[in-house]
Amino acid sequence: MAGHFKFEPALLLSTVLLASIEISFVRSIPGNVFLILIGLLYLFLNQINYRKISLLLLISIPLAFGTWTSFWLFGTGDNLINARIYTSRLYVYLILGGLVTLTSTPRELLINLHDRFKLSNTFVYGILAALNLLDQVKQQIKVIQYAAKLRGIKYHLWSPQLYFKTILSANYWADDLTNAMHSHGFSEGQSRTESQPTPWPIVQMIILVLILILFNIILWLYSS
Structure with missing residues (x-):
């Protein structure tokens, strides 16, 4: 794979979902390590910023530490193996995401x-x-x-009043957004002109x- 090789997002997402489901049910440290290495390799090939x-x-370190100590100190069975499996699984989900x-x-x-995959137009353009x-x-x-400060009130990010007022504002935007989409010829459930499908x-x-076949071979050989 060359420097800028990039999978189609839909295909990549499908593969990620399949791999995620498999590691949810199969306990395999080599399988987890394989996905982590493949994921990091793909990120590096796409020249993703190293800082990101x-x-x-870095953000995952407290979660990984908590997972490790929970299974190592308070788990049942082979605590060390369980700690390794579930901590590496955490990093797999992180890298796949x-x-x-x-x-x-x-x-x-x-x-x-x-x-x-013919995802609904209404869903796609609504999310966008x-x-x-x-x-x-x-x-x-x-x-x-800022308006609350003028009245001597301070809204923090966890204040329910802040989000209640934001939701009220969003209701006005929803009507404007609907009118804007209709003005551009968008009607829910109606057919739309599509570009020519690409192979x-x-x-x-x-x-x-x-990659999935190799991953499943590793799971079959090294699952616990």
Whole structure:
């Protein structure tokens, strides 16, 4: 795989989900290590910022420490083996999640899912519209906090009143968003003009299938 080799987001997500389901039911340290190494290799091949990967691993240290000590000190059976399995499994989930979120944008993923697996137009464009409003939501939270300070009230991020007022604002945005989508010709449940379908990436599918086969061989040989 060359420097900028990138799997289609929909295919990558499908592979990640299959691997995640398997490791949920199979106890295998080599299998977990295999997925972690493959995941890190793919992130490096896509030239993901090392700081992002380091931050991802750094944030997980307290969770990994808590998982290790819980199974080692308070578990039943072979405590050390259980600690290794579940701690490595934590990092597998972390890396697999990073494969999807760090190598593709939400828009790329949703459009690709619609193209490959016929995901509903209403769902795809509704989610994209909500994501596009995130910056406005952040700004609205700052406005609400500032207005409250003028009245001598301080809203913290955990204050229920802050989110109640934000939800009320979002209700107004929902109507405006619906009108905007209708003005652009979007009608729920109606057919839309689609771009010409692109052929399935056979090479990518073969590589992902081979990775899954090798992963399952490792699970079969080294599961406990």
